[in-house]
Amino acid sequence: MECMRRKYKIEKIAAGGTAILLCTCIMYTGGTRMEEELKIRFHEMLQNMTESTYMSSLTYLNREYDNPKEAIAKCAFNMVPLGSYIESKAVYTIDAEDEMTNEMILAMQEADENEVNKDGKISEEDAKNEASKKASEEAKKTNQTMPEISIDKLKNFEYLTSHFYTVDSSTFVNPEDLQAEKLLNTNLKLDKTKSGPKILVYHTHSQEAFVDSVPGDVNTTIVGMGRILTKLLNEKYGIETIHHEGIYDMENGHVDRSKAYERAKPAIQKILKDNPSIEMVIDLHRDGVREDTHLMTEINGKPTAKIMFFNGLSRTRTNGKVTVLENPYIQNNLALSLQMKLAAEKMYPGFTRKIYLKGYRYNMHFKPKNMLVEGGAQTNTVEEMKNAMVLLAEILNEVIG
Secondary structure, three states: OHHHHHHHHHHHHHHHHHHHHHHHHHHHHOHHHOOHHHHHHHHHHHHHHHHHHHOHHHHHHHOOOOOHHHHHHHHHHHHOHHHHHHHHHOOOOOOOOOHHHHHHHHHHHHHOOOOEOOOOOEOOOHHHOHHHHHHHHHHHOOOOOOOOOOHHHHOOHHHHHHHHEEEOOOOOOOOOOOOHHHHHOOOOOOOOOOOOOOEEEEOOOOOOEOOOOOOOOHHHEHHHHHHHHHHHHHHHOOOOEEEOOOOOOEEOOEEOOOOHHHHHHHHHHHHHHHOOOOOEEEEEEEEOOOOOOOOEEEEOOEEEEOEEEEEEOOEEOOOEEOHHHOOOOHHHHHHHHHHHHHHHHHHOOOOEOOEEEEOOOOOOOOOOEEEEEEEEEOOOOHHHHHHHHHHHHHHHHHHHO
């Protein structure tokens, strides 16, 4: 369609130019054949143009202008013919991020994770997607040697990204994003001088369950794991924590993730407004992988689901910076996930997967200390997940307590 418009415009300009050139030739080289009336009309046109250009105040009343400003503007363009030409050919564009574009970006964020059917089961197509494939590859690597953790090594961008991160093809990361020394020197400790809750735990996808979850028993779902994590932080480590059990991935009685992040946002913002002492927000999820993938390790003789820290960069390869999903705390988010990852490697090697970086925001803009955790997957057991929550609480206390 755009090509057709351009072609029509070119043809129109060419036709107009040809007509002007033809008239000029007839008038000045072929006077004998030119109608006298045409001469008269041509001179009238020249007179009108001269009047409108140099005596605009006298001709304003006889022209169909809405106001004097329009007449003056027209006069200015007539005095500078090139300006008039450019104005007539100008192509006006709209802001790329209009309301429709923003809606599309938000929809893409929601669809960026594994799709599930109305019963909450991961689709066969998404079981084959990039994240699932990488999870499968990572799970197959047994007896992995723990990467060397030294500031000199971590300063090397290639070493850091290859050993501690998985970068999704939807986004990209620069050395400026992952300056290890800066991220590790970020103070993430909670302010214990102020009273009130310090951590909020919630679930954008509350319907996520495990291989042996009992239908109807919330305690065997990701929400149940949130209850365990909250209890450990409150009772064992003395970190006052709130657990929000709002449901944002259900519509008309069926699982529907299409607007889960947008649905969750107002409720979480209200909780944070009502509890200004909260410094940290944790969105606890369960990952979705291929059915032949089992994200499990044995720690202290107990089968334990592996966990993964996840970051959204609000930047995609397709659109660059996603301004409608702006996050002023990306660096703080990255500092938290890296410090958690390194602490986990020191305390319980093999417990955590590589940090996953993706293109959108995923509501990680609420607080500087904002974390999205993928605990296990649909192929893990409830017991494996419970054991994972015990270790996660301990690592959290080590990093922020």
